[in-house]
Amino acid sequence: MKVTQDFVRRLPDSRDHFARQQGLWQRIHIDPILLLLLLMLTCFGLVVLYSASGQSEAMVKRQFVFFSIAYIAMFVVAQLDMQMVRRWSPWLYVFGIILLILVFYIGVGAKGAQRWISLGVVRFQPSEVMKIAVPIVTAAYFSTRSLPPKFREIIVSLFIIVLPAILIFKQPDLGTAILISASGLIVLFLAGLPWRYIIGTLMLIGASVWPMWHWVMKDYQKQRVLTLLDPEADRLGAGWNIIQSKTAIGSGGLQGKGLLNGTQSQLDFLPESHTDFIIAVMAEELGLIGVSILMALYLLVIARGLHIAWTSQNTFNRLLAGSITLTFFVYVFVNIGMVAGMLPVVGVPLPLVSLGGTSIVTLMTGFGVLMAIATEKKKVVV
């Protein structure tokens, strides 16, 4: 029995009387609230980047170009039919896995890691594909199952999630591997993973800390954790970043030293000030007030994303929208927490603020998916 157009009918919707007003946004598949929030974040990000890059106009222009491309990507993705996306998702996933395997053979590297495939002018990071592919394929998988998932389905979904994560971990890129796993696990959680599994897993993780530390983790990874616990122990090495970024944040105080007046960042004490550690620049120059505004913007974006997920009308859309939103949160949390010395330093940029083309395009593609979901005609599949 195939679902045909006959079985789809409009439900009486309490928001029907807004339909006419929202007609334009609906037609161009843009969620105006989310767009506004993203634009605000983007502008905020450009200003902070201008300061963090040592007032480099070239860098800001570059970032502006990235944003333009990313907004276009978002707009294009927002036009996609989610059911089509759902059907094509396995192929996207397979394509991504092949690219990840290819990285080991034809990949190019930097700083001891092999993460990119060179396409002539552009270098392309296959793990970015997986950031989108994993939640989509996991959501698609659960959308065809009756929820909450059964044990066998959980095992299958875990396999789907863990395979790319292992490949990425081998590059090695622990941060991305964790984030991609998280995006899949969030789908699993939202799909109704039974609490007994959640609690059981948490207990298992707790028990495996010791063997992980001794058998699995590499020295540089251990070093990051140790540094987190005691940054002063390695003042000039790994601890330097944390000490300097905490100093930058702390010395900013409530109101900050004023834009472009951050001594820590402007005098090069802060490493990677325009990429991963950019929030330290902001905290120093705009103070706790600036940080709070930024956090509020992120929180609003996340709330809007969850609202879109909540109001979407089918399981696939719900799970995918929820996963994209919560993964976005994980990015935000890991970066802000890492710079403040709460989490180990893993290479995670601050979403939409740090300099970086791929990360912005990937994120905005995700928001494109959210918009596609938000503006999909409300349908009920019987």
Added chain:
Amino acid sequence: MIWAQKELHEFKDHRREARVFGVRAVLALMFVVFMFGLLFARYYKLQVVDYHDYVTRSDRNRIHVRPVPPNRGLIYDSRGELLADNRPTFTLSIVSERSANLEQTLDFIAGLIELSDSDRDSFKKRLRQKRRPFEAVPLRYRLTEEEISRIAVNEFRLEGVEIEAQLMRYYPKGDLFAHTVGYVGRISESELSNFDELTYERYSGTHSIGKVGLEKYYESKLLGSVGSENIETNAHGRVLRTLESVDPVPGEDLQLFLDTHLQQVASDALAGRRGALVAIDVATGGVLAMVSAPTYDPNLFVNGISFKDYRALNDSPDLPLFNRTIQGQYPPGSTIKPVLGLAGLHTQTVNFATRIVDPGYYQLENDERFYRDWKKGGHGRKVDLRQAIVESCDTFFYGMAFRMGVDKIHPFGAMFGLGTRTRIDLPSERPGLWPSREWKQHVRGLHWFPGDSLNISIGQGDVLTTPLQLAVMTATLASRGTHLKPRLVRKVGDRETKREVVDQIEADPAYWDYVISAMEGVVHSPRGTAHRIGRGVDYHMAGKTGTAQVVGIAQDEEYDAEKLDERQWDHALYIGFAPVEAPQIAAAIIVENGEHGSSAAAPIARKLFDAYFEWVAPVKPQK
């Protein structure tokens, strides 16, 4: 698709799924809000609770205090001529972090300016030493103007190459004032380890310290006090700007009594000899000229003397580094006879009418030994004190000393400063030796013999004086008993140094007149030992020649210069002052192995006095 076929084969409970999702989404949102709360708490802790800690840390991070060394005080002669100057010197340094190819840069520099292998080696040694990133490492010191311009022209090709200006001590008169002004040198490890904390602080940023001479004695005045600069640096230690600064206080200038012209005349007169000259302003005790010959160029020491240069100076048998004026201890010979004569009169051992017969020797009772006069056959049958001084008759003094005894001779000589340091403002002065009964008992463990008194009466035996002591003694004679502390420095900053009376010798003015007149006779009477320098002079001077034995002459031998090595020849001495009527300048001169005071030393005094009256204090021609 593995799961596509199953699509819709099972009945999906959409309501239930939506409800499950709704619960999870709400939980997730609560979790998100909670985690944002954690983040906020963390930033609140850093930015509000611990704010002050981090501000301090941030300031400490970027602000460094850099010492600004003060300019060292300058040293001028009495007419304001510079004797010690600070000159900018230029140092070529390289910031290796900014140089793309260090070897290539070094080779390129070697093509532009002279760059020795040792320059390169020590540069590389310095490069390996612990230092901050972006710190300039010196490659070549003391660039010439030409070298600077060669570097400047090629600047665009010399990435990371810097030329720094520093003030360095320079002695424009070269070797002329080496022994008085002295020199500064790099602070040595041992000096550094002797610094207490406060001193260490005072010297921060300063690389040199006074090593000898006035530079050492007045170190604390010349040094000044260090300033500081709060400078903002980036993480690489590169200086970005100066935030605030405390200016250093330059050291105080010194103005001396020394006169470059007199010094030059005296130095020329002694040129090629070993010897010393000290001239003192009778009224003030100020030292007008002070020469120790041979001398050396103090500029060699300022930036670290080369091993070769130092060995040449240190190993020279002429001892150029030795300051003879305050460290050379010589028997004064007959130059102390005026003091002994005055003592004889004062103690009434002799009077103006005392006359002796001089057969050319003196003999003590119950003593086989002959105390010889320098003149074979003696000075005649009626030698009085005046003649004894004018002709330098030893026999007269032997007899007088024997009668007077050491216990009267010693205190009188001591009042003129013999045997004690003059406390001149120079380091490392030696005290000389003016023997007494106690001294001999204490140091030698022997009783005083009458013969010892005879020996000291002609400035031989154990008597040792420095040229400076002789000059002070002469000035004391000239001023008729006012024994002043000698001093080189007239002004420290704008404060005059004080005239200090060490002793006031109270003796009958008639005795002074008598002795001084006898000393005038040394120069101006035809039989005076220094009468040759009195010819054609338009002022009157008083003097006394001296000859000091360097080697003992056996009883049955006679001094014969031709049999002796040049370095065993007698030292020639002369003391004198002028003008006799109102003495202004007093001087003592010693020419090592010069044989006769009259021929070797006295003419130097004449040149000095002539220059003094022509240049410093012209006097009206005497009749």
